[in-house]
Each structure stands twice: as C-alpha cells, then as structure tokens.
Amino acid sequence: MPKKRDAKKINFTSIAEVPTMPMSLGSMLWNKTGTWRNIRPEIKLEDCIQCGICWKFCPDMSILIENEWPVVDYDFCKGCGICAEECPAKCIVMVEERK
Amino acid sequence: MSKEKKMKLSLPTEELVGSGNLACQGCGATLAMRYFLKALGPKTVLCIPACCWSVIDGPYPYSCLGVPVHHSAFETAASTATGVKAGLQMTGDNETTVVAWGGDGGTFDIGLQALSGAAERNDDIIYVCYDNEAYMNTGIQRSSATPLGAWTTTTPVKFFKDQPKKDIDAIMAAHRIPYQATASISYPEDVYKKAKKAKDVKGTRFLHIYAPCPTGWKSRPEDTIKLGRMVVQNCIFPLFEVEHGEKYTLTMKPANKKPIDDYLKLQGRFRHLKPETIKVMQEAVDHEWTRLLKLCENR
Ligand SMILES: Cc1ncc(C[n+]2csc(CCOP(=O)(O)OP(=O)(O)O)c2C)c(N)n1
Ligand code: SF4
Ligand code: SF4
Ligand SMILES: [Mg+2]
Numbered sequence: 001m002p003k004k005r006d007a008k009k010i011n012f013t014s015i016a017e018v019p020t021m022p023m024s025l026g027s028m029l030w031n032k033t034g035t036w037r038n039i040r041p042e043i044k045l046e047d048c049i050q051c052g053i054c055w056k057f058c059p060d061m062s063i064l065i066e067n068e069w070p071v072v073d074y075d076f077c078k079g080c081g082i083c084a085e086e087c088p089a090k091c092i093v094m095v096e097e098r099k
Numbered sequence: 100m101s102k103e104k105k106m107k108l109s110l111p112t113e114e115l116v117g118s119g120n121l122a123c124q125g126c127g128a129t130l131a132m133r134y135f136l137k138a139l140g141p142k143t144v145l146c147i148p149a150c151c152w153s154v155i156d157g158p159y160p161y162s163c164l165g166v167p168v169h170h171s172a173f174e175t176a177a178s179t180a181t182g183v184k185a186g187l188q189m190t191g192d193n194e195t196t197v198v199a200w201g202g203d204g205g206t207f208d209i210g211l212q213a214l215s216g217a218a219e220r221n222d223d224i225i226y227v228c229y230d231n232e233a234y235m236n237t238g239i240q241r242s243s244a245t246p247l248g249a250w251t252t253t254t255p256v257k258f259f260k261d262q263p264k265k266d267i268d269a270i271m272a273a274h275r276i277p278y279q280a281t282a283s284i285s286y287p288e289d290v291y292k293k294a295k296k297a298k299d300v301k302g303t304r305f306l307h308i309y310a311p312c313p314t315g316w317k318s319r320p321e322d323t324i325k326l327g328r329m330v331v332q333n334c335i336f337p338l339f340e341v342e343h344g345e346k347y348t349l350t351m352k353p354a355n356k357k358p359i360d361d362y363l364k365l366q367g368r369f370r371h372l373k374p375e376t377i378k379v380m381q382e383a384v385d386h387e388w389t390r391l392l393k394l395c396e397n398r
Contacts, residue, residue, distance in 0.1 A: 005118065010160050024162035028119035031157070036124065052108045056287055057324050059129040061118045068106045076118035080125035080313075081321030 002064045002073045005029050033060065037079030039094040041072055047091035054083035054092060109288050111137050115165035122155040125320025127310035127327060129155060130284040131229040132164075132200070135308070138294035139225075141166055143196045144187070146180040148210060149173040150202035151236045151312075152229070174209040176201040177217040180224040196298055199226045203244035204234040207265050218274035221302040228267070228305070231312035239315045246335075248380050250368040251315075259371060263383060268341070271305045275344035279305040282338060285327030289338060289350065296340075309336045317367025329362040334388040339395065347394040359384055 007029035012018050019025070043054075054070050055063040062077035063070050072083075084092040115136035122129040128151055136143065143166045147153050153170055157163050171179040180199035187195050199217075201210055206228035214226055233251050234240040241251040243265040254260040271279050278300040280293040290308060297304040311327055313320040330336040331351060338351040359381055363369040372380075 007119075019160075022159055024157075024168070025160040026162075027117050028121075028157040028161050028163040029117060030161075031119035031121075033119055050104050050106045052106050055106075055108065056110060057130070059122065059126050059133070059323070060120070061114050061116060061133070065106055065108075065112070068104065070106070073118065078124040080323070081319070082125055082324055085321040086324050 002066060002071045005073065005075065032075050033078050034073075034075045037074075037077060038097050039079045039081065040074065040097050041077065041079070041081070041083050041092050042095055043070055043072060044091045044093070045069055047089050049089045049091075051088060053086050053088060057082050057086050110134065110291055113137065113140075115141065117163040117165065119157075120155050120163035121157060122151070123312075123314045123320070125311075125313045125323040126151075126155070127284045127312060127323050128152060128202075128229045128231060130287070130323075131227075131290065131308040131310045134284065134287045134290040135227060135294045135306075136164075136166065138291045139166075139196055139198070139298055142194060143198060144169065144183055146171055146176055146183055146197070146199045148176040148179075148199075148201045148205045149236065150205050151231070152200060152202070154236055173205055175213055176205055176210050177213040177222075177224070177226055180226070181217050181220070181222040184222065184224055197224050199224055201226070201228055202235070203228060203230045203232060204240075204242040206230075207243045207267050211270075215270075215274065218271065218276050218303045218305070221276065223301055223303070225297050225304045225306065227308060229308045229310040231310050231315060232264070233312075233315050235312050235315040246380075247383060248363075248369060248372050248376055250317075250371060256371045268307055268339075271307075272341050272344040274303070276305060277302040278340070278342055279307070280338075280340040280350070281307045281309070281336065283309040283327040283331050283336060284311070285324045286331070286338065286351070293340070293350075315368070317370075318365055322365050326362065326365060329357075329365075333357050333359050333362050333384070335359060335362065335384050337388065337391055339391065347391070347397075349392070349395045356388070 007027045062073045116133045146169045176199035184197040240253045247263045282290040311323045332353045340348045
C-alpha cells in the first residue's frame, strides 16, 4: 500500500487570515481525484519487468515506486488507462471500478 | 516477484507537479509540465496566462505546482515573464529561471505581440507553448494552431477548418533567438533534454511542445501517448531544434514515414473527413516535411 498523500483544505475564518497578496497556501492533495474514475488499473507484478514506463507516462503522478516496484495510488489515479496502454509487458489491466 | 532488480527510470524522480490537480483524464498538457519541471528544477518561476494550465494548477488558495506561479492576463505571458525577470534581477537574483507557459491560443494568437516583443529584445526568458491545437479551456474553439480539417465548436463539421496550422516555429526563427525546439510529450527524455539545454542558454528561448487533449480532440484518454508518437512518426509534427534562427537540426528521424490516416482515425475531430480532404492534408504534410529536411541540410 502506498504511503497516504494528503493535505488539509484551507478555511479562512476571518478576513485577517487572508493574505494581502493573493498567494498559494497549500497543495491540491486534499482533492482525491480517484473518485473521478470508473475503470481502475491493476498491476500484475508477477509479469512486471520494472521498466518504469507506467510511472513515466502517468499524467497524474499516481504510479508510485515502492521497493523498486510500481504501485498505483488509487486516491488520485483518474483511470485514464495510459499505463495499461503503454505497458510493454501488458501486465496492467483496466477493470471496472468497484464501488 | 522476488526478482531483485532495480526499477529502470529514464527521468529524475523529483515531482514538481502534484496529484489532485484539475486536469482531465489523459491530459497531455500536464505531462508537458511534469517533464519540463523535472529538467528546470525548483529554482523556476512560471508566468501562466489564461489557459487550461491556469485551471489545472488549482483554485486559490491552492496550487499543485512546486514552484511559484504568476497568473497573468491572456495576452501577456511573455511581457509578464520579462517583468518578473527584471524584478528578480533588481533584487540580485540572477539565477532563477523565469518561464512563460502558455497554450497555443495564448501564443499563436493573442499573446503573439508580447512574445515577439520579448524575442526582439532577446529578454532572458524561456517561453513554452504547450500546443493542444485549440482554445480548450473555454470549450474547444479554433485557434491558428488548429490543423487543417479539424472540427472545433467554431469550425463545425460542415465548416471544418480550411486553413493550415500557423508556422509559429518559422515566426520564432525569424526573430533569430538563440535557441528554440519542438518536442512531444510522448518522448519525455527528449522534452527533458531540450528543456535542460534551454535552461543553460541566455536570451529568449522557445519550446513548442505537442500536447494531445482527449477532451478537445474527441480521442480516448489512453491514446494520448500513442497520438504524440504518431504525430512525430508520420512527420506531421517533426522534432527539431533551431539555433539563432539559422542552424536547423532534426532531432528525430522517423524510421519509416507512414501515411497520416492512422493518426486521424484515432480522433473524433477528424471523423468527418472525406478521402479527398485527407489527400490534400497528406500532400501538405509531405510538402512541409521536405521543406524542413532542406532547412536541416542547408545549415
Ligand atoms: C483577453 C481575453 N480574452 C479571452 C479570454 C478567455 N479565455 C481564457 S483561456 C482562453 C483559451 C486559451 O486557449 P489556449 O491558449 O490554447 O490554452 P488551452 O486552454 O487550450 O490550454 C480564452 C479564450 C481571456 N481570459 N482574456
Ligand atoms: S490509469 Fe492513468 S491516472 Fe491511473 S495510474 Fe494509470 S496512467 Fe495514472
Ligand atoms: S481540456 Fe485538454 S488540455 Fe485542458 S486539461 Fe483537459 S485534457 Fe488537458
Ligand atoms: Mg490550446
């Protein structure tokens, strides 16, 4: 399981907390884009050749590398299917999302 | 599973584009930024005019990017970058790379005067145009980067675009800027290499990155990488560099040039095309390709 990536939403409670210059105060990691998905990638690690191609082409930085193996972060994966399409070992399959 | 191997990674693992961003599924523009920032590193400031990327980044007070971003008006990416660079220099910072990052509409059309001004002054900025071939953020309107034959909401099927794509690379070469290059998100190592090279040059540098858009092209999100590869292999969007407007170098020679049909077939925006239009488009591609090869030989 990948380490949980998270951030808090920012709620201003008074105008005094709002910076006078509009500035970014935090990341988008609170936004779990995994909920957009209706198909999910599943990696069959026994066929994986560790080429890193899924990691390289994921537009959502949702293939993480753990102990030299690719792991999908389902909190953010939008289910585009690029990893499955590009995997040269054909070891990623897109399956219907379980609700 | 017990094979004790190392993962083969062709790019650095540092990510300056974060997850949770607002890009569509399979967005090419996001990959363009990801590879570009891997090369540029954290000592970078981005000036982003109105475009998909001003949305992808996230709403105030959030940003998915690991570098400072200055959001600017649609027509002012290059002049904003020039100003930010001058401001940093005033504070004694000569190190930070200042980048204008605009879409094709913001570059080929409305921001062209600001870009031309910066290039003419040879201001010390990198201008990146990620090219998704239309005004996507506002709902797929035609731009001068939209290719011949394409459907958009302002060039509907009956009146599909009947002008060719504007040759922005020739326009930039005419400014004799020190370094410019085209790139495609399907060749990340090439994007990375060119971005690194641009970083080390002084003066105005221009990168034109091809970035498929499933939403606007009516293509399948999983085909994004395939499209970025085909467009290069079919010689529709060749990869090359130009130094000082004169020295053209082809950076990828397609193994065997294929007809454009397969590329067109993967995109709903070309579905209406009749064989006679495709023939005209193929001839135009061949003509431009021959022209580019000559420029590369004559250097
Ligand atoms: C002066 C002005 N005119 C129009 C707009 C509306 N507008 C915002 S983004 C955009 C389209 C941007 O297209 P492009 O530069 O190709 O970027 P993309 O959205 O495709 O990434 C338009 C028309 C604006 N913000 N400012
Ligand atoms: S389906 Fe798309 S978003 Fe999900 S891990 Fe694969 S490439 Fe990344
Ligand atoms: S509309 Fe196209 S370019 Fe814009 S975020 Fe979506 S896929 Fe990316
Ligand atoms: Mg565009």
